[in-house]
Amino acid sequence: MSERLEDIAAAMVATGKGLLAADESTATIGKRFETIGLASTETSRRDYREMLFRADEAMKAYISGVILYEETLFQKAADGTSLVDVIRAAGAIPGIKVDTGAKPMAKFPGETITEGLDGLAARLKTYYDAGARFAKWRGVISISDTLPSFGAIKANAQALARYAALCQEAGIVPIVEPEVLMDGAPGTHSIERSQEVTELTLRIVFEELNDARVSLEGMILKPSMVIDGKKARKASVADVAERTVAVLKRTVPSAVPGIAFLSGGQSTEEATAHLSAMKAGYDLPWGMTFSYGRALQTEALNAWAGKPENVAAGQRAFSHRAQMCSLAAKGGWKKELEKAA
Numbered sequence: 001m002s003e004r005l006e007d008i009a010a011a012m013v014a015t016g017k018g019l020l021a022a023d024e025s026t027a028t029i030g031k032r033f034e035t036i037g038l039a040s041t042e043t044s045r046r047d048y049r050e051m052l053f054r055a056d057e058a059m060k061a062y063i064s065g066v067i068l069y070e071e072t073l074f075q076k077a078a079d080g081t082s083l084v085d086v087i088r089a090a091g092a093i094p095g096i097k098v099d100t101g102a103k104p105m106a107k108f109p110g111e112t113i114t115e116g117l118d119g120l121a122a123r124l125k126t127y128y129d130a131g132a133r134f135a136k137w138r139g140v141i142s143i144s145d146t147l148p149s150f151g152a153i154k155a156n157a158q159a160l161a162r163y164a165a166l167c168q169e170a171g172i173v174p175i176v177e178p179e180v181l182m183d184g185a186p187g188t189h190s191i192e193r194s195q196e197v198t199e200l201t202l203r204i205v206f207e208e209l210n211d212a213r214v215s216l217e218g219m220i221l222k223p224s225m226v227i228d229g230k231k232a233r234k235a236s237v238a239d240v241a242e243r244t245v246a247v248l249k250r251t252v253p254s255a256v257p258g259i260a261f262l263s264g265g266q267s268t269e270e271a272t273a274h275l276s277a278m279k280a281g282y283d284l285p286w287g288m289t290f291s292y293g294r295a296l297q298t299e300a301l302n303a304w305a306g307k308p309e310n311v312a313a314g315q316r317a318f319s320h321r322a323q324m325c326s327l328a329a330k331g332g333w334k335k336e337l338e339k340a341a
Contacts, residue, residue: 005217009134012065013259018064019175021136021296022068023068025069026071032297033306047306048304049075058315059087059092067175068132073131084131094131095175097135097137098120098123121169128170128171133172133173135163135173157201157208160208182228182264190228195246202248202251202252223261225264227240237277238281245278252286257286258289259287263293266295272328276327295321324337324338
């Protein structure tokens with residue numbers, strides 16, 4: 001495959017394909033494993049991710065790339081093959097989460113700043129040598145009647161831009177992920193408030209990317225959808241789609257090759273329905289697809305349940321969900337297809 005950033009970015013948002021976010025931290029995947037009564041060990045984490053990556057039907061047809069946690073980037077499958085090579089053999093691109101998490105931001109109560117810039121240039125070289133060709137950094141934006149502050153948005157946007165510039169210098173495509181939380185405190189905000197904050201956040205992010213001389217053609221945007229708070233009334237699918245597309249058209253330059261949405265606390269079906277409505281209903285200047293974690297994995301995790309004899313069942317569940325997301329990325333998902341697939 002071409003090593004040009006533009007070509008890698010285009011491949012990441014190829015029609016009908018999307019990104020599997022398998023970059024859960026050790027702590028996060030431990031919580032997921034608790035739901036199926038499985039202890040989180042290096043081996044169990046490896047076995048789970050290998051189960052997903054070897055689901056050939058899903059990986060070859062519906063997955064363009066996989067975002068990995070650092071541990072996974074250097075792990076080997078049970079047969080000794082590196083997991084990076086397993087992903088490549090399926091025709092997908094290996095990627096890596098490079099931030100070290102959102103931490104409380106000094107002087108900004110209730111807001112966070114994402115850390116991980118110190119030493120990032122050296123780490124990116126190591127990741128590139130290990131096979132990663134794209135990276136991900138998540139900036140977290142809290143939302144309420146009074147949050148976010150301009151200062152917190154600005155600081156997170158600057159960090160995203162600095163990270164993106166370092167990635168491109170290393171030959172790695174940056175996924176720029178500014179997430180406006182739907183499930184933060186208190187989680188009661190309206191969809192109108194979500195639209196206002198998302199638009200402001202994206203405007204500032206692209207100003208900082210421009211100032212940092214980031215090549216828009218060699219990056220992917222991973223935004224949250226415009227959606228009301230977790231504890232608020234639910235807007236219709238059509239309303240979410242209309243508001244999200246309106247914000248994107250006002251803020252995202254057409255030079256950006258693709259937008260890969262995060263699911264951000266939505267249910268599996270909500271994330272699928274919203275993506276399909278956007279793709280089906282609007283003329284868009286960018287590729288549009290999914291970059292889902294829980295919304296791709298929950299059914300597979302439950303079907304697998306940590307048991308070797310359930311690997312095939314887990315892979316079937318993953319393939320079904322990936323197919324539904326693929327249909328959504330082409331604007332062709334319908335609720336009745338859930339049962340038919």
